[in-house]
Amino acid sequence: xxxxxxxxxxxxxxxxxxxxxxxxxxxxxxxxxxxxxxxxxxxxxxxxxxxxxxxxxxxxxxxxxxxxxxxxxxxxxxxxxxxxxxxxxxxxxxxxxxxxxxxxxxxxxxxxxxxxxxxxxxxxxxxxxxxxxxxxxxxxxxxxxxxxxxxxxxxxxxxxxxxxxxxxxxxxxxxxxxxxxxxx
Amino acid sequence: xxxxxxxxxxxxxxxxxxxxxxxxxxxxxxxxxxxxxxxxxxxxxxxxxxxxxxxxxxxxxxxxxxxxxxxxxxxxxxxxxxxxxxxxxxxxxxxxxxxxxxxxxxxxxxxxxxxxxxxxxxxxxxxxxxxxxxxxxxxxxxxxxxxxxxxxxxxxxxxxxxxxxxxxxxxxxxxxxxxxxxxxxxxxxxxxxxxxxxxxxxxxxxxxxxxxxxxxxxxxxxxxxxxxxxxxxxxxxxxxxxxxxxxxxxxxxxxxxxxxxxxxxxxxxxxxxxxxxxxxxxxxxxxxxxxxxxxxxxxxxxxxxxxxxxxxxxxxxxxxxxxxxxxxxxxxxxxxxxxxxxxxxxxxxxxxxxxxxxxxxxxxxxxxxxxxxxxxxxxxxxxxxxxxxxxxxxxxxxxxxxxxxxxxxxxxxxxxxxxxxxxxxxxxxxxxxxxxxxxxxxxxxxx
Numbered sequence: 131x132x133x134x135x136x137x138x139x140x141x142x143x144x145x146x147x148x149x150x151x152x153x154x155x156x157x158x159x160x161x162x163x164x165x166x167x168x169x170x171x172x173x174x175x176x177x178x179x180x181x182x183x184x185x186x187x188x189x190x191x192x193x194x195x196x197x198x199x200x201x202x203x204x205x206x207x208x209x210x211x212x213x214x215x216x217x218x219x220x221x222x223x224x225x226x227x228x229x230x231x232x233x234x235x236x237x238x239x240x241x242x243x244x245x246x247x248x249x250x251x252x253x254x255x256x257x258x259x260x261x262x263x264x265x266x267x268x269x270x271x272x273x274x275x276x277x278x279x280x281x282x283x284x285x286x287x288x289x290x291x292x293x294x295x296x297x298x299x300x301x302x303x304x305x306x307x308x309x310x311x312x313x314x
Numbered sequence: 315x316x317x318x319x320x321x322x323x324x325x326x327x328x329x330x331x332x333x334x335x336x337x338x339x340x341x342x343x344x345x346x347x348x349x350x351x352x353x354x355x356x357x358x359x360x361x362x363x364x365x366x367x368x369x370x371x372x373x374x375x376x377x378x379x380x381x382x383x384x385x386x387x388x389x390x391x392x393x394x395x396x397x398x399x400x401x402x403x404x405x406x407x408x409x410x411x412x413x414x415x416x417x418x419x420x421x422x423x424x425x426x427x428x429x430x431x432x433x434x435x436x437x438x439x440x441x442x443x444x445x446x447x448x449x450x451x452x453x454x455x456x457x458x459x460x461x462x463x464x465x466x467x468x469x470x471x472x473x474x475x476x477x478x479x480x481x482x483x484x485x486x487x488x489x490x491x492x493x494x495x496x497x498x499x500x501x502x503x504x505x506x507x508x509x510x511x512x513x514x515x516x517x518x519x520x521x522x523x524x525x526x527x528x529x530x531x532x533x534x535x536x537x538x539x540x541x542x543x544x545x546x547x548x549x550x551x552x553x554x555x556x557x558x559x560x561x562x563x564x565x566x567x568x569x570x571x572x573x574x575x576x577x578x579x580x581x582x583x584x585x586x587x588x589x590x591x592x593x594x595x596x597x598x599x600x601x602x603x604x605x606x607x608x609x610x611x612x613x614x615x616x617x618x619x620x621x622x623x624x625x626x627x628x629x630x631x632x633x634x635x636x637x638x639x640x641x642x643x644x645x646x647x648x649x650x651x652x653x654x655x656x657x658x659x660x661x662x663x664x665x666x667x668x669x670x671x672x673x674x675x676x677x678x679x680x681x682x683x684x685x686x687x688x689x690x691x692x693x694x695x696x697x698x699x700x701x702x703x704x705x706x707x708x709x710x711x712x713x714x715x716x717x718x719x720x721x722x723x724x725x726x727x728x729x730x731x732x733x734x735x736x737x738x739x740x741x742x743x744x745x746x747x748x749x750x751x752x753x754x755x756x757x758x759x760x761x
Contacts, residue, residue, distance in 0.1 A: 145607075146604055146607060149603075149607040149611075150600065150603040150604060150607065153377060153381070153603055153606060153607065154603060156374070157378065157381070157577060157580060160374070160378075160573070160574065160577045161577050161578075161580075161581055164570070164574050164577060164578065168569075178371055181371075181374065182369050182370070182371055182374070183369070185368070185369070185373070185374050185377075186365065186368050186369045188377070188607070188610070189368050189610060189611060189614045189615075190368075190611070190615075191607075191611070192607045192608060192610050192611025192612075192614075193611035193612065193614070193615040194611070195607055195608050195611055196607075196608040196609075196611040196612040196615070199608055201608050201609075201612050202337035202338070202339060202340075202612055202615070203337060203338050203339075203612065203616075203666045203669060204335050204336065204337050204338070205332050205333070205335070205338070205664065205665065206335060207664065208333055209335065217335060220334050220335050221334070221335040221336075223334060224331060224334040224335050224336035224337075224340070225336075227331065227334075227336060227340070227344060228336060228337070228340045228344075231340060231343055231344050231347065234347070234357075235343075235360065235361075235364075238357055238358060238360060238361050239361045239364070241358075242358055242361040242362075246358060263365075264361075264365060267361060267364055267365065
């Protein structure tokens, strides 16, 4: 793998890297808190707050990553009544509405963070400005909008079918059990 | 008439978007936004709810349990639990399928997800049952049906979601005036309350399984039950058996909150997987972290938009209207329960469980309060009803997985699963009509 490709895959999976790091970090922080409370009888004041904020960042970056994997649940049984083209067009239209919603939300949250919010509002125990915590909302929803466009570009123009990870997993299970029955 | 037109906009645009194939989270968000703009309310509330709905400490139990479940599978803990169940029940009539139900119960105690339970147990048990002469269809049907136990037996992810959705909803004052103070909803309390209802559902499945197996002539293994085999399986699986004991013991004794007990379970699994079973690899850990990321991101985006949606419903008195129109039809509590159960079963057929809980709790829980139904009891019945949706088409995740593993068609499995669905519905009615099954354990433990 060349450096260029490595950087590309790093950027293409940026939410996944951020989220895995955040998740691992807050799980460890909470574990240290439990050990410190149960074993040393000492409660760490800032752990709950910090981990909750990390969790919020984790969730919204995770929502963006789920968008990239086309993993957001849709109701699809009604499409069985129509030719497959209907589903493609209808979902693309729905995604257009989704983009509109996200753009408006990015505007709202940007406006909130930079204009409406009390700048001196600080977090309770750690004391950093809440502005930076809320910043996740415009960032993540902008990123999510980009991912919607990316998925639709792959699907509609490149013709690559992006399947949601759950059905991929089931397919993998079927394949592996097929192999087992053949070898038996 | 302002109120009815808002309701039309809210539900009309929601259903339209849903049918267009928009993600559930987006359908909820856009329809709520449309109603906000129509009412001329300040949409800045969206931003605040986006942060406050997700930024709650008890909610961190959700990724923690998903991660714990994914790691336990990779660490070989679930596999050993299945082996143990097989050695217990294998030798009796219908024993292998009974072992499947028991394996789902064990596994349900460590994992919070129905499809994950079906996949983990089905991969091992369906081939084993077929080898003992069970038909593929029957083997898949019993697995798909008992996979739902995974969400009823605590720890349970749907219960975490119900708890979070219900905590923000106060009982209406007129209901308190009529029925007295209601107990508060908390996730540990739900986890304790779910234990016996889970048992009722399991026993129902086991009884139905016994009669069906006798009819089909599925005998036990010829070797007979041997103490030695069970002991070997037990010794090999001792660390796996301890996992549910650690999780549930920690919660029930009040030593840990659910979030903390999931965190402890994660580290327990890492130690067992790396050093005792030596089956866990760094790659598996990375994969589990990734799965947890997109699952959590997907569910909690729905939580954000469902919270806005739910708030609009409550502000516009929708639950009160639903409750009073139900009471106009009948005042018989048993009939009302039946209506609620059939409604939930119907929704469970079409909608993903967690999404259904987040959308329906703000509507139905105030209705339950107005009828004097205990909120904990109500939550358990909701989770039980929706768990049956896993095994019914058209959106039965368990059916797809069981069909994928076994190779029998979804139609065949659905038909063979009908008796089990029937007995599960019967069990749900028992759980709904006898609140003591749900409520006696929490009160015994002083919650």
